[in-house]
Amino acid sequence: MITMKIHTEKGSRKVAIKIDEEYYQLLGQIQAADFVLVELTLYLDTHPSDEQALNQFNQYAQYSKQLKRQFESCYGPLLQYGNNTVPIGPGWEWKQSPWPWQV
């Protein structure tokens, strides 16, 4: 488990964001769900009236949103520019390490 030491900033969630196994496991699930959404989007472009695929798409969209909410509650924001509401407690922390390419 890598513990990232970051300078303590007023209002930051924890001193260090713990990058543990669960972080990667959750990220993997998010990636899988988003990939299914990409595939279904492409499929629905050419099959707009496929009921079964539409239901599956909505189901996975909800599932992905729920996963992301769960991820962001523990590890900070995934996307920026208002894609998620910034919790007041931890404050503005999207610029803290690790950055996506460091993960």
Add this chain to the structure above:
Amino acid sequence: MEERYPAYTQVKAFKPFHGRFDPCPPIGIKYYRTPPNLYMNFQPPNLEQFSPYEALMRGTLWKPLYDYYENPYRERKS
């Protein structure tokens, strides 16, 4: 998981002609890919699907469209 698909072979090969005065040594057999989407006109609905994580790993959500790749030229190098 035994691959029921595809009905068609995904790799095809041919032997390029090698003339007597060709400067380079013969390549032997050349391979080219014929993925399943070539044999599928319009994707039918309700195709069998992979699980999400497996779909991510295999690069496609639909089982019949999965195109397994293996480097046919590797044996030549080793």
